[in-house]
Amino acid sequence: MNYITLNNGVKMPQLGYGVYQVSQEECERCVLDALQVGYRSIDTAQAYFNEEQVGTAIEKSRVDRKDIFLTTKVWVEHYGYKEAKASVLESLRKLRTDYLDLCLLHQPFADYYGAWHALEELYEVGKIRAIGVSNFYPDRLVDLCSFARIKPMVNQIEVHPLHQQGKAKEWMEKYGVQMEAWAPFGEGRSQMFTNPVLAEIGAKYGKTVAQVILRWHLQRGVVVIPKSTHRERMQENLEVFDFTLSSEDMERIAALDTKTSAFxxxxxxxxxxxxxxxxxxxxxxxxxxxxxxxx
Ligand SMILES: NC(=O)c1ccc[n+]([C@@H]2O[C@H](COP(=O)([O-])OP(=O)(O)OC[C@H]3O[C@@H](n4cnc5c(N)ncnc54)[C@H](OP(=O)(O)O)[C@@H]3O)[C@@H](O)[C@H]2O)c1
Known part of the structure; x- marks a missing residue:
């Protein structure tokens, strides 16, 4: 596993497992599978309504809590200082843990400054090891970086071969904010998994399209959190540290960019x-x- 060092020195696995759209019925089994096949980073959110199942799975897995990098996100309804703080404490209860490795503000709307102050405070008292944002386009990100007391460590946004977010990446690099990709496969939209360029590149290395995409993210220095409810795909998505895409392959993938959101x-x-x-x-x-x- 590769680790990325965030701007506060905290180390984060570069590849993790996301549980958006994983139902409450399936979530505990999925997170247990993910931990068993070797994932050590789990990404959930208040808005996914599966924090309790994530917490139960972590407890049942018997993997040491300190070996797991756990992320959740504060939902917009809980923005404002008091509400955000209370909601994070509630997330800790649901996740059966007394600290988070990373806590993000899920969306750049409503009173995100009030919510950010709550995260800053929880960070300073050690309840959260790193704080960040999600879906903050460059203007909102630069605003927060400029006026907040503590700069975000991570910004989780939509990134995949059809929407590569080159400009957003430049702004994040300028402010020392780590880019994390949500929907690293674009959820398979626009026939991503049968894209001929990605399939041709994969054939050269004996790798699947999913593995080529993840490898491309890793080589760009981006953190990824692919989701799958299938154990064999979870495993497949982890097997991306034994090959390297050539610069020519990276250029061919760069040419797939439509600079347009798939969502x-x-x-x-x-x-x-x-x-x-x-x-x-x-x-x-x-x-x-x-x-x-x-x-
Ligand atoms: N911050 C935000 O606003 C935000 C928004 C969206 C997502 N996220 C986070 O990012 C994570 C990942 O994004 P995502 O779940 O939207 O989409 P994604 O990871 O790009 O794609 C998931 C889809 O790809 C399929 N898949 C996974 N591995 C595969 C493989 N090896 N071969 C073929 N198909 C495969 C999955 O199917 P199966 O499950 O059937 O295998 C699922 O349909 C989420 O789970 C969540 O944690 C955050």
Whole structure:
């Protein structure tokens, strides 16, 4: 396993396992499988609703907690200083741990400064070893780096061969923020797993398209957290440290960049409206559920 040293000296595995869209029913088994095949970094989030299953799996795995790099993310509904702080303490309870290795602000909306102050404080008292953000486009990232007391250590954004985020990477490097790729395979959209260029490169090394993609991320210095619910794919995605893509291969992959998100752009005002509506809707549902409970 390769390790990346963050700007505060904390070492983070460059390859981890992500549990977005892993159901509560499957999550415990998946994380146990991932730990058994050798992953030592797990990426979850409050918004994935599977922190409890991640915590149970870690406990059951009997892998020493200090050997696992555990990440969660604070959801927008919990932004603001007080709410964010309380939500991280709740995440610790669900994850059955007394510290996080990395805690990210999931989205660059609403009162992220208040939430950031909570993370800074929890970092300073040792509840979190590293703090960062997610989906912060360069403008928001530079804003936070310029005005916050503690600069983020990581920014987790969409990165894959069809959306390589070269400009965002340059800004992160300027501010010493580690780039972490979410959807490192673009979730397989646009026929990623049968892309002819990636398949041809893989054939040269006896590697699959998934392995070529992960190797490309690693050689760019990016942290990756691929998701799979299949144990054999988890294993396959780990076997990427025994070959090196040539500079010609790297250039061919660089040429696949469409510079367009396969999902959505966080700087699109319509997208921000959609997020705001979703947060409002969730709040309404939450209040309704609470009232029902009190009847
Ligand atoms: N911060 C954010 O806003 C954000 C957003 C999205 C994701 N994330 C994080 O990033 C992690 C990864 O992103 P993601 O889950 O969206 O997408 P991804 O890792 O790019 O792709 C996952 C998809 O690829 C398939 N797959 C995995 N390995 C494969 C292999 N070797 N061969 C063929 N297919 C394979 C999986 O199928 P099976 O499961 O059926 O194997 C699944 O459909 C998430 O789990 C989450 O932790 C963060």
């Amino acid at each position: 959505f752009a966080h700087d699109d005002p319509a997208m921000v409206e959609w997020f705001a509506q979703m947060v409002e809707q969730r709040k309404t549902n939450h209040v309704a559920a609470k009232e029902k409970k009190n009847w």
